[in-house]
Each structure stands twice: as C-alpha cells, then as structure tokens.
Amino acid sequence: MTSEQDWQRDKETFVAGETRPGPLAGEFARLTGRLLSAPSVEDVLERVLEATTLMVPSAEIASFTLIDADGQFHTPAETGKVAIELDLLQYRFREGPCVESAEPAGPAVAIAPDLTDEPRWPRWAPAAAELGVRAVVSTALIPGAPMGRSIGALNVYSRSPNGLDEADRDVLLLLATHASLALAATDAVTRAELQAAHLRTAIDSRDVIGQAKGIIMARRGVSADEAFDVLRRTSQDLNVKLAELARTLAERHAEIDLPG
Template sequence: MVAQDEWSRDKAEFVARPADAPHPAGDPDRSPLARQFAQLTRMLLAADSVAGVLQHVAEAAVAVLPEVELVSVTLRSNDGALHTPVETDPLGAELDEWQYQFNEGPCLEAARTPGVAYTYSGDLADEPRWLRFGPKAAELGYRSVLSTAMLPDITPPRLSGALNLYSRGTGKLGDEATRDQALLLATHASLAVATTEAVRLAELEQVHLRRALETRDVIGQAKGILMQRRGISADEAFELLRRASQDLNIKLAEVARTVATRHAELGPPTG
C-alpha cells in the first residue's frame, strides 16, 4: 500500500514539472502515483466489459488509497434508476442500497446529473445531511465516506454514477490528496466506460443480479446453519457474520462461505 507521504511528494513533483518537460526516466520506484495509474491503465485497456473496467477501478482504489477499506460503484440510468454493479465487499452494496431506500446519502448526491464533483462526511454517525443513512452506515461499521462523481456532463442513453469510498474510522478520506486521487480514479473509470462498446445497463444489471443472488444464497446458508447450531434468530445470525467479517477483515461473503463449507466444525446444535 502506497504511503500518504509518497503520494504527496509525487503530486508535488508532478505539479512543479514544466508542461514541456520530458517524461521522467530511471528508477521505476521514483513515482508511485505514475506507476499505479500506468498499471491501472493497462488493466482498463485489457478489460472486455464495463463490469470488468469498474471492478479494476474499485480494486485499485483499495490498493492505492491508504485509508480506503471498502469501495462501491453507483450507476444511475437515464430514467433515474440506481444500482450497484460493483463492490469490493457485499457490505458496499448494502450501504448503497440503504441510500437508495432512504433517498439520501453521498452516492446519490455525487451521481446526480448535474451534480457535485464529490461528497464527503468524516462522521456518518453525526451527519446532519443524512439523518437516516448516516446512523445506519455507522451501525454497519463505517464512519467516513467520499463519493466522487463519474461520467459528468453525459447525455442519455449513457449513464451517470459515483465512485464510493468508505472507511471505518472517523475523520478519514477528507484530505486533499485522497480527494485528488479519487477524482483520478473516477476519471479513469469514466473514460474507459465512455469508450467501451459494452456500455449497456442490462449487462451491468445482470452482473449485479447474478453476484447478488450468489452472495445472498451463501449468506442464507450460513445464517441457517448458525440459527440451527446456536439456537439464534435470523437477525442474530447475520449480525454474527457481520461482526466476524469486520473483526477478521474478511469479506462477509467469504465468512459465510467458510461457515457453509465447514459447518461440521461448529459443534452440535444447541439444546
């Protein structure tokens, strides 16, 4: 993971360099910012679908931004419908879904057309703009969010959207360097999506639906096993899975898959 001081130094060097200066040569480790984005560009050019492009961007955000722990992508179709085709953990889709349900939150504001360049909160538990979504996000373990607009100034049938970055700590993701890097990632995603022939809402919705069904199925299996083995309710079983995911820093779906495939190790049912 690239250290914050490396990013700041690299940005300062880039801004200070004259526009007509030759491309820096020599040590490839001299420029972590350029190195990471060159790698991302190669992956985006090799992607054969919109979903692949967006997945690369989401994974890159976690890899290169030190404070980011969870990433999702919101897309808004020209009829106003919202969905989350890509996330780095099922909780990302859940956080977005609560925003869609409450009709409030950072990803909605950033995905508007026209909309703001980015929306930020460093303490979702006490965020006056989102009185319902903020406490729900904090309950799920995330306190800071930065949503950056994607595909600005587009015309139908193309899509608008937002790149959503989440952190568990308060006061995270608010510095200028993180905002600039998020804008760069969103710009990469926007350019790649705009020039990809596969920009179709149906494709993205199908990917989202298939992944959601697969995830829901394995989480449902794990919940059923825990309910039987521990004698607890469905809500208690989900909370147990969520806390294990957070404590172990493992995706919720992976925790559920482990429970479903290794349930014999949990011991006999309660009672």
C-alpha cells in the same frame, strides 16, 4: 516494494502540482494500460476498485453505484459485504453520498469527514456509523459525449474520522475519471447492456429481499421498513449477506423464522 512514506511523498507532490513522476503516477500509468485492455464493464469496475484500494490505503471499503434504465440504483462491484449494505441503505432511504453524487442533477462529489456529525443524511449517516464507517467520498461517473451525464458514482468509505484527506480525494477524482472514460470506451456501456451485464444479480437480490420482507410483514404485522430493519439487524448479527439471508428465508420460510 513501495512504502507508506513513498506514497505520502508522492501524494504531497501530486497536490502541490509538481510533475516529478513517482509511485502514484506509475500506478495510474499501469491502470490506464489495464483499462484500455478491459474487455467488459465488469472488468473496468473491478480493475478500478483494485487500483483504489492500492492507491488510497485509507479506502477500507469501496463500491460502484450505477443507475439503470428505469432510474434505479444498483451496486455492480464492491470490495465486501459492508459496502453492499452501505449502498443498499442509501438506495432505500434515497439519501447519502452515492445517491447524491450519482444523480445527474446532483453535486457530482459528496464528502463527509465524520458521519457521526453529518446533518445532510439524517437516516443514512447514523446507520453507516453503526456499521463502523466514519468518513466517505463519492464522486460521479461522467463518461462525457455522447452521454454527458452521470451514470453512477465511485464510493469510498473509511472507518476513521477524517480518514480520507485532501490528497486522497484528488486521487479518487482521477480514478473516477479513469473509470468514466474506460466505461465510455467499452462496447458494453449502453444502458441495456449495463443492465444485462451488471444488474442481473442486483435485481435478483432486490426481488428476493422483497419476498423476505413480505414474509416478515405477514407474520408479524409490521411495515415494509420495519421488516427491512429486521433483515438488516439479523444479517449483521449473523454476519451473513443480506441477500443470502433473504434467499434462505424465502426458500425455507415454512421451517425458519428470524429473531425478534
């Protein structure tokens, strides 16, 4: 079994530009083989996320952002509930690393070593820190010709300040490149198929969250942002996914109410 010391040595070798193969090179070779045999976009994304958590141990939370045909952001693959909440907040605020790096006109890579001291995202950074995240790296997915522009981003979060070092960032750039090329080579990479294959659940979640927000707004006379905050806080307090909580409220609104 590969030890943490082996990974660190291989990362240092990688950054130094040496060619000696090591466990990291072996994992990339295995990932390439798995992506070449991936039958769908879903499989590509899931396999890259598995490789991300293996190759970057400090990547405690990871997700993919994709942009659909109408320019909306969605999270079709992630490693857990917190990843969805981190991404949804960025889509709502229209700020944050995955939104910034995924935008076709954006910088392609967004890095923040410590979100408690991050002025670029005044709304999202404090909310992410409240969720226990301190460092983030997001890098664009650019499949190349014929598309040649970003279709989304790979997002990796760490709970430790400065938790993602330079070597981790280099590995993540390679992982995003692998994902981009695999997406370009997968038959399901057209915009319409991406929406049909990946975004159905996200769209359903968005609709039910909208219904739940409308119920809270009507009951309490609050704004849409305030209603979303009630949902988000209650989701965290109850340790229930935001979409599940919204669905329960929408289906049983005559029976239940959320805490104040």
